[in-house]
Amino acid sequence: MATKKTSAPTVDDSDVLSVRQFVKIINATLEEKFYDGVWVEGEIEKINNWNGHLFVEIIDGEKSDRVKLDCTLWQTHAVRIKRKLDLHGIELKTGMRIRFFGQPTLKKNSSLSLVVEDVDAQFAVGDIAKKREELIKRLIDSGMADRNKRCEVPLVPLRLGVVSSAGAAGWADAQKHLVESGFGFTVLFANVTVQGVTAPPQIAAAITALGKRSDVDVILVMRGGGSKSDLAAFDEEKVAMAIVKCPIPIFVGVGHEIDTSVADIVAHTSCKTPTACADEVIDYVAEFVDSVDSLARLVRSHTQTALEGARKVISLSTERVKTRSQAVLIAQRNRMELIETKVKLLDPVMTMARGWSITRDAQGNVVRSISDVAVGDVIITSLADGSVTSTTTKAQS
Numbered sequence: 034m035a036t037k038k039t040s041a042p043t044v045d046d047s048d049v050l051s052v053r054q055f056v057k058i059i060n061a062t063l064e065e066k067f068y069d070g071v072w073v074e075g076e077i078e079k080i081n082n083w084n085g086h087l088f089v090e091i092i093d094g095e096k097s098d099r100v101k102l103d104c105t106l107w108q109t110h111a112v113r114i115k116r117k118l119d120l121h122g123i124e125l126k127t128g129m130r131i132r133f134f135g136q137p138t139l140k141k142n143s144s145l146s147l148v149v150e151d152v153d154a155q156f157a158v159g160d161i162a163k164k165r166e167e168l169i170k171r172l173i174d175s176g177m178a179d180r181n182k183r184c185e186v187p188l189v190p191l192r193l194g195v196v197s198s199a200g201a202a203g204w205a206d207a208q209k210h211l212v213e214s215g216f217g218f219t220v221l222f223a224n225v226t227v228q229g230v231t232a233p234p235q236i237a238a239a240i241t242a243l244g245k246r247s248d249v250d251v252i253l254v255m256r257g258g259g260s261k262s263d264l265a266a267f268d269e270e271k272v273a274m275a276i277v278k279c280p281i282p283i284f285v286g287v288g289h290e291i292d293t294s295v296a297d298i299v300a301h302t303s304c305k306t307p308t309a310c311a312d313e314v315i316d317y318v319a320e321f322v323d324s325v326d327s328l329a330r331l332v333r334s335h336t337q338t339a340l341e342g343a344r345k346v347i348s349l350s351t352e353r354v355k356t357r358s359q360a361v362l363i364a365q366r367n368r369m370e371l372i373e374t375k376v377k378l379l380d381p382v383m384t385m386a387r388g389w390s391i392t393r394d395a396q397g398n399v400v401r402s403i404s405d406v407a408v409g410d411v412i413i414t415s416l417a418d419g420s421v422t423s424t425t426t427k428a429q430s
Contacts, residue, residue: 050374052143059139074132074156075102080125080230087111089149091131092390103146104133114152121158124265126230130160156330165268165295172299177277181301184282190250190314192219194243195282196236199224200283203257203307207286210311216318227256232266237275251314252283254296255307261291267294276300286310391415 042274062146065375075091078101082088085108091100106114118124125131129428132153140146159425172178193211196203199222211218216231223239226232236254254276267287282301286309287294299301304310392400395411406412406425414421 035361056139056141056143063137063139067119068151070134070136072132072134072153073102074130076130077125077127082107082128082402083109087125089125091133103144104135105146106149106150114149115331117152117154118157121377123152123157124162126265129157129164132156141194168270168273168295169334172273172277178299180277181279181283181299184280184301186317187250187283191217192221192248193314194221194246194248194249195251195255196223196225196243197241197255197307198227198250201227201255201257202253203286204222205305207253207311208309210315214315214318216315216403221246228263230327233269233271236266240272240275240279240283244281249281252279253286253310253314254283254300255286255310257307258288264288264294267296269295270298273299284310284313295316316335
């Protein structure tokens with residue numbers, strides 16, 4: 034190893050390089066060193082698109098050891114690389130680790146850049162899959178994956194919040210099912226981008242906003258089918274966390290039947306398609322309506338049974354009243370006749386008609402004994418057909 038000089042050599046004009054010359058030598062050295070190109074790995078920090086050309090910043094290291102490299106993807110290479118990644122269902126996005134192949138060069142602005150010609154798609158697939166699995170594990174281990182599942186679906190969820198693209202065919206099909214159900218759904222629609230780099234923050238913001246409302250029963254997050262890269266937004270952590278933190282149950286219907294996103298895993302209910310998502314909430318309302326109809330039929334049946342029983346009781350009671358009243362009247366008539374006979378037998382007039390009489394003194398007191406009168410007293414004897422006044426001459430026992 035050569036020993037570094039501690040002081041600069043004497044200046045010789047012939048040894049001084051202009052910036053242009055210096056950069057040219059550096060680039061020549063780089064070209065010689067990396068004549069066949071070089072693979073560079075790092076994490077994407079920023080992506081800019083200018084007229085089809087992509088300018089990507091990748092970083093590596095932590096804190097003070099952190100370094101950054103500018104990567105340039107001219108339009109031709111950018112298109113080819115995008116197609117290559119599309120075949121694996123992925124797209125370039127911030128936060129992912131990537132391996133670019135290209136030629137290093139020192140640009141005129143003195144910044145080192147990698148002119149990218151190719152990408153290691155398999156590495157990108159592995160990195161995305163790894164981060165996805167790490168996210169899923171973290172959500173499950175922390176219990177957050179079940180948090181929205183514990184939200185209770187209202188008995189009749191008719192007020193729907195919908196997060197989707199207004200022009201998406203999936204939403205159109207779902208909307209048709211909601212209308213044809215005949216139930217009175219009301220929809221608060223949040224129109225968002227459902228793919229690309231702007232999709233995750235838009236979807237997350239829409240879920241958060243709807244989750245704060247008091248006039249929403251259930252939130253439906255929907256997106257029709259597409260490639261894996263088209264559906265990548267629903268694997269993003271910010272979307273998953275928006276669902277986890279939402280206090281309203283969320284139904285997710287994304288992609289086709291074979292697709293399962295992180296959003297599906299953390300949602301209250303995972304549906305295979307947007308239409309299935311609509312059908313799920315329709316089933317909740319239909320179940321309530323059926324239960325009400327069943328109760329109504331049960332009440333009607335019990336009421337009819339009770340009325341029929343009441344009618345029988347009333348009819349029987351009516352017959353009993355009719356029969357009983359006649360019997361009571363006859364019994365009372367007989368009783369009255371008996372009483373009448375007894376009264377007649379006790380009537381003094383009737384007694385006197387049989388030869389009995391009643392004698393009273395002049396004061397009207399009934400004479401019951403010879404001791405009640407004296408000789409010379411006036412007495413009055415009542416007979417059946419009149420009275421006789423007499424004067425006592427003697428009393429004899």
